[in-house]
Amino acid sequence: MLIIYNVSIKIYYLLAIIASNFSVKAKAWINGRRTQKVTPLTKGIWFHFASLGEFEQGRPVLEQVKIKYADHKIVITFFSPSGYEVRKNTIFADTVYYLPLDSAKNAREFIEAINPSIAVFTKYEYWYHYFNELHKRHIPLYVISAIFRPKQIFFKWYGGVHRQMLLKVTRFFVQDEASKDLLKTIGIHNVLISGDTRFDRVYANAQSPKNLPLIETFVEGKKVFVAGSTWPQDEDLLAPLIERKGDWKFIFAPHEIGEEKITRLLNVLPKGKVMRFSEFPRLDDISGYQVLVIDNIGMLSSLYQYGHIAYIGGGFGAGIHNTLEAAAFGLPVVFGPNYQRFKEACDLINLKGGFAINNGEQLQQITDKLIADDNYRKIAGNISKAYVDKSKGATELIITTLLR
Incomplete structure (x- = not known):
């Protein structure tokens, strides 16, 4: 069986070499x-x-x-x-x-x-x-x-x-x-x-997030829907919400920020209402913009401090991304159907702080309820935050054991 393992490793490497001719990631992996x-x-x-x-x-x-x-x-x-x-x-x-x-x-x-x-x-x-x-x-x-x-x-x-x-x-x-x-x-x-040590990490981040003045300027004190680590299928479902929720601001932080991916996202979103974060400093008046697209890496974990609802991407692909970053800030979290491998997502659903959707109709139903009912949204958000607060402490236990 070890022979099969060794052969599979070599085959993986050869496939990566072939893929490096077409994929930036594979090329970086090889080089x-x-x-x-x-x-x-x-x-x-x-x-x-x-x-x-x-x-x-x-x-x-x-x-x-x-x-x-x-x-x-x-x-x-x-x-x-x-x-x-x-x-x-x-x-x-x-x-x-x-x-x-x-x-x-x-x-x-x-x-x-x-x-x-x-x-x-x-x-x-x-x-x-x-x-x-x-x-x-x-x-x-x-x-x-x-x-x-x-x-x-x-x-x-x-x-x-x-x-x-x-x-x-x-x-x-x-x-x-x-x-x-x-x-x-x-x-x-x-x-x-x-x-899970992630609870310690997201809890610490929520206690002292990075201050983002440009984001504060964009949101203008309005309610904010943050779509984090999104993929194209997530974005196609989310785009129709923007027209229906005209009094809300939307922030998209896609999982991949290559120019092709950003351009595709911009084409899906309502024309005339969308700005890119990289263009922000050059704009004199942003009052007419409802949607902000984050086209850099490293901001998402602090973006949630400005949010009121979070959608976490990946659930229509291999699996959802990090729900805990948003939950730590007291946001109800919504995500696609492929969440079963993620214990925290299952826990949040059972506690009523997280919500899984299978299609655009279900997305509209849950977001309509979260947006229309402030009390319902706040209760769900408080549940999310309490779950994170209660679950921290793994790091101390691990360190104590390592240092024995």
Whole structure:
């Protein structure tokens, strides 16, 4: 089975090379790994994140570890360009790399170079050779904010190699009891229920968000609908709301901000009412604009402070994006149908702070109710905020355990 795993890794790499001729992301993924040089360290601590979302999820632990282990160099690796490109200059790391392709040689050379005292992976990303090399060198490996589901390969009859990866982990910090129970079924007991560190991150952000004067100028004290991390199918459903809710302001922060994607979004939205954030400083009068399109990265988590309702994108694709950033500011959150893999979304629906929609008609129904009934909207928002407030604390538990 390990042979099949190794072959699949090589096939993935070859497909990425082919895709790099057509995709900017794939090209960055390939070139970033080909050109980077790893600097040898005498004493490191290694954090690995799949992408930007996992970085933000693990950031509270990263910040605390950097303080507690001041004599160590912090090494961060990313699998995805979307994480690496945004955080390659983060102040929380001494060096940032793309994770080299998972092979026995790459794992041995990389771990030997960075010489980690401990390794911390966030939520997922399980790589056989890296885990095996850490295990052979007796380097503690921790997986934080982990969550497991029955459909994952670890729990299938053909998942032997992947189960072997889990056996290399020193301790799992899982989000819920169900994950702990699942791991128990395959003989893994080094598990602690800690909750999700994202709650700590979004709670901290909501306590001291960035002040955004241009956004304050745009909203003019009006009610604001924030559409975060949207994809084209989300945007097609949301566009008709704008004409019907003329007394509301709308802010779109699309997941992808390439010029082609922004142009498509602008063409979907009502003509004459839309402005781009990058054009803001050049406009003398913005009073006639109802919609603002954010065409840069890094603002979304602070945009929600100006909102009254949030729509979170991705639910008509692989899965919804971060609902907790909006919930932390006390906003009711609306999203598409593919949310079942996200515990917090399920929790928010059960608590009546979140709402799932399948089509434009359902979107209109729920937004009509949230907009027309201030009390209903405020109750839903308060439920969202209370959920975040109650769920924080994972970071302290994890740090306490790591420092024993």
